[in-house]
Amino acid sequence: MAGSLQDQLLKIGVIDKQKKKKVQHEQRKDxxxxxxxxxxxxxxxPQTLVDQQQLAQERHDKKSxxxxxxxxxxxxxxxxxxxAEVQQIVQQHSxxxxxxxxxxxxxxxxxxxxxxxxxxxxxxxxxxxxLAIASIGERNLLIPDKIxxxxxxxxxxxxxxxxxxxxxxxxxxxxxxxxxxxxxxDDLMW
Numbered sequence: 001m002a003g004s005l006q007d008q009l010l011k012i013g014v015i016d017k018q019k020k021k022k023v024q025h026e027q028r029k030d031x032x033x034x035x036x037x038x039x040x041x042x043x044x045x046p047q048t049l050v051d052q053q054q055l056a057q058e059r060h061d062k063k064s065x066x067x068x069x070x071x072x073x074x075x076x077x078x079x080x081x082x083x084a085e086v087q088q089i090v091q092q093h094s095x096x097x098x099x100x101x102x103x104x105x106x107x108x109x110x111x112x113x114x115x116x117x118x119x120x121x122x123x124x125x126x127x128x129x130x131l132a133i134a135s136i137g138e139r140n141l142l143i144p145d146k147i148x149x150x151x152x153x154x155x156x157x158x159x160x161x162x163x164x165x166x167x168x169x170x171x172x173x174x175x176x177x178x179x180x181x182x183x184x185x186d187d188l189m190w
Contacts (some may be wrong), residue, residue, distance in 0.1 A: 009063075014070055023059075081113045090134045095142040097122065109135050109160050116140045126162055133160040 006023065009015045017121060030052060101117045104157060108114075116133065118126065125131040132148035134141050135158050143151070148159045 014066060031105075038065065059160050082154050086134075086151050086158055087136055089147065089151060090136055090141055090143060090158075093147040094134070095122070095144070097142060107133060107160050107162070109140075110157075114140060118142065129162055132162070134158055136161060177185075 003011075005020070006020050008148070010017065010020055015090050037096060079144070097116075097118055101119045103118050103120055104125050105116050105118050105123055106113055110180075114135075122131060126133070130145050132145055134143045134148070140160075143159075145161070148161055152159050152161075
């Protein structure tokens with residue numbers, strides 16, 4: 001990066017041209033006072049030097065705070081952009097649930113049990129892991145598994161996926177369990 005710090009800040013948009021000119025003017029003014037004091041043979045007051053150093057330190061601190069605030073704003077903007085992108089992907093690829101869908105499918109999202117009504121075919125695809133549920137705000141929509149992978153790469157908290165192999169591994173086998181011989185179906189209704 002070539003150029004002064006002011007030029008770099010101006011280039012990225014942190015400061016504007018007026019602010020840059022004002023700072024340059026103040027620096028010239030402070031420098032001229034010090035040079036005039038040296039030329040005239042006067043002793044430079046130590047308090048004046050301390051005040052100038054404090055002002056320079058305060059300016060530097062303010063610039064640091066401003067840069068930190070700008071980084072936070074940029075991060076917030078990036079997060080909003082990701083959410084908007086995920087919403088757009090979900091809207092484009094969501095699977096239509098017919099109005100006559102009468103099978104209640106229960107799932108967990110953010111430690112809450114939620115329900116979505118689907119058809120028998122959609123329920124089967126959900127239990128096989130071919131479909132996933134995208135939670136956008138208060139809406140829960142069905143999306144294909146491939147699209148769910150893309151969304152998880154951007155915003156994993158908005159996708160609820162049911163994996164049959166994971167469900168089978170969650171079952172804890174106990175030798176004393178009297179129901180160990182009975183298989184629990186994946187599509188068990190609550």
